[in-house]
Amino acid sequence: MSSLVGPDEDNPLGKPDVPDDVQEAIRTLIRWAGDDPTREGLQDTPKRVARAWLEYCQGYQQDPSIHLSRIFEEVGGYDEVVLLKDIPFQSHCEHHMAPIIGKAAIAYLPRDHVVGISKLARVLHGFARRLQIQERLTAEVAQCIWDNLQPHGVAVVIEASHACMTARGVRTPGVGMITSRMMGTFLEDDRSRKEVLSLMGY
Ligand SMILES: Nc1nc2c(ncn2[C@@H]2O[C@H](COP(=O)(O)OP(=O)(O)OP(=O)(O)O)[C@@H](O)[C@H]2O)c(=O)[nH]1
Numbered sequence: 001m002s003s004l005v006g007p008d009e010d011n012p013l014g015k016p017d018v019p020d021d022v023q024e025a026i027r028t029l030i031r032w033a034g035d036d037p038t039r040e041g042l043q044d045t046p047k048r049v050a051r052a053w054l055e056y057c058q059g060y061q062q063d064p065s066i067h068l069s070r071i072f073e074e075v076g077g078y079d080e081v082v083l084l085k086d087i088p089f090q091s092h093c094e095h096h097m098a099p100i101i102g103k104a105a106i107a108y109l110p111r112d113h114v115v116g117i118s119k120l121a122r123v124l125h126g127f128a129r130r131l132q133i134q135e136r137l138t139a140e141v142a143q144c145i146w147d148n149l150q151p152h153g154v155a156v157v158i159e160a161s162h163a164c165m166t167a168r169g170v171r172t173p174g175v176g177m178i179t180s181r182m183m184g185t186f187l188e189d190d191r192s193r194k195e196v197l198s199l200m201g202y
């Protein structure tokens with residue numbers, strides 16, 4: 001696992017060091033793609049690419065469940081659905097390492113306590129900033145909320161576009177993939193599932 005280096009005199013911007021073998025791997029890819037990695041415009045590219053990938057994959061540096069550790073017990077008897085919708089996210093597919101760009105809706109039915117609403121988006125980003133397939137991303141977000149909040153129900157719907165389908169391969173722009181994971185009440189009760197899907201706009 002790479003460590004992120006904080007600012008110091010030799011490294012005022014706090015940019016992480018990039019080992020030589022990582023830079024060489026990116027030079028090899030540039031050469032293989034048909035360009036010359038020693039030409040001026042590409043000289044710093046291996047470092048930039050490596051740092052960019054560290055950022056895209058920041059989720060590996062964290063356990064997303066940490067965001068759900070601070071809960072609020074005083075909820076004034078609120079026991080209806082809590083929904084965060086249209087949460088934009090970016091991920092990368094594990095097959096082509098190409099961008100997955102989309103939005104998520106995350107809902108849960110609280111049991112006794114709630115969590116700060118931003119934390120649902122943090123959990124999403126924690127799993128999205130890894131090499132993923134959309135199905136696993138959807139399931140991991142739902143399972144994390146289920147395990148850590150012990151709610152009555154969890155519903156996660158993700159809608160995304162995969163650059164491996166738009167920029168290459170089948171080259172079909174405008175295609176959206178939708179995945180969902182329902183747990184607890186949302187899985188067992190048709191009326192609750194319909195209600196949450198309708199609140200999400202589906
Ligand atoms: N189920 C699923 N498939 C994905 C996801 N992201 C990318 N894929 C697909 O992964 C598949 C990989 O198929 P392969 O035949 O091994 O790879 P490929 O030859 O590059 O396939 P094409 O993309 O069809 O050119 C492709 O069909 C992609 O569309 C995802 O999140 N979920």
Ligand SMILES: [Zn+2]
Binds near residue numbers: 095096098162164165
């Ligand atoms: Zn792909």
